[in-house]
Amino acid sequence: MQIFTGKTAVVTGGNRGIGLAIARELGTRGCRVVICGRDANALESAVTELKNDGCAISAKGCDISNPAQVDAFFQAVRDHFGTLDFLINNAGAAHALAHVEQFAPEEFCRVVDVNLIGTFLCCRSAIPLLRAGGVMVNNLSVAALQTFVGMSAYNASKAGALALTNVLREELREKGIRVLALVPGAVDTEIWQQFWPEAPREKMVSAADVARAVVLALTMPANTSIDEIRLGPASGVL
Ligand SMILES: NC(=O)c1ccc[n+]([C@@H]2O[C@H](COP(=O)([O-])OP(=O)(O)OC[C@H]3O[C@@H](n4cnc5c(N)ncnc54)[C@H](OP(=O)(O)O)[C@@H]3O)[C@@H](O)[C@H]2O)c1
Structure with missing residues (x-):
């Protein structure tokens, strides 16, 4: 796991859930980690928690859907670190279940x-900013591949993000940057509050286990063909 020492990672949505777990896995292995999110209090708590775990961690508020904020965030990363080794595109949103004809356009x-x-x-x-030998991991979902009734915006956005990921893999290959799709099934995080609060958490994978799978994939040699990290509940369904 020496490969993380002195490296720099950005984890979007690193203030809770899967992003926080990935930031911890990377940080405790010697990687400098920068996290972002919108909730300033959650960012502050995450920084305190990760510093207590011995991580070199920094944070900056950023709404990834706002182009000016994204520009400012990565400009700050450039100013502080110059380059990046790992980009973990993790931030994501779900929505309340609704059939398409009842779906508010602004929510979609x-x-x-x-x-x-x-x-x-x-x-x-x-x-x-990404250096040759760097890795990008895009946190998608089984919803990129599998249909969930009432989840049209989530399904469509994740399928689109999978297509984007596949294009990026080809575009970045010649620069020596690998692009991995992270395709989790149900993971026990707060996101379930948005569409199924009473979902059976005990059947879900933990965020910590997803993070361990990500870190393992990042340690694979550059000449390894690994395009996808896929894991979910052993039962397959909830
Ligand atoms: N949990 C699952 O079962 C599961 C399964 C497959 C894939 N995923 C994916 O995993 C990723 C992380 O989700 P999670 O399960 O850890 O959920 P979560 O606990 O709700 O975390 C979502 C993270 O995304 C950030 N975020 C949301 N909107 C943002 C925005 N506009 N700008 C910046 N950050 C934003 C949140 O921070 P702020 O609210 O502070 O902005 C938070 O850090 C998502 O992409 C999700 O689709 C989750």
Whole structure:
């Protein structure tokens, strides 16, 4: 795990859930980690928690759906660190269940703006900073591949983000940057409050286990063909 020492990572949505777990896995292995999110209190708590775990961690508020904020965030990363080794596009949003004919257009746009446009904006700003040998991990979902009734905006945005990820993999190959799709099934985080609060948490994978899988994938040699990290509950369904 020496490969993380002295390296720099950005984890979007690193103030809680899967992002926080990935930031911890990277930080405790010697990687400098920069996290972002919108909730300033959650960012502050995450920084305190990770510093207590011995991580070199910094944070800056950023709404990834806002182009000016994304530009400012990556400009700050450039000013402090110069380059990046790992970009973990993790920030994402879900929504209350609704069939398409009842779906508010502004809610559909909000979810697409975060999960698809926001991921695009972060990639666009981060790519000039990514060093050869670097890795980008895009946190998608089984919803990129599998249909969930009532989840049209989430399904569509994650399928779009998968297409974006596949294009990025080809575009960045010649620069020596690997692009991985993270495709989790149900993970026990707060996101479930948005569409199924009473979902059976005990059947879900933990955020810590997802983070361990990500770190393992990052340690694979550069000549390894690994495009996707896929894991979920052993039962397959909840
Ligand atoms: N939990 C699951 O079952 C599951 C399964 C598959 C994939 N995923 C994906 O995993 C990722 C992380 O989700 P999670 O489960 O850890 O959920 P979570 O606990 O709700 O965390 C979501 C994270 O995204 C950030 N975020 C949301 N909107 C943002 C925005 N506009 N700008 C910047 N940051 C934003 C949140 O921070 P702020 O609110 O402070 O902005 C938070 O850090 C998401 O992309 C999700 O789709 C989750």
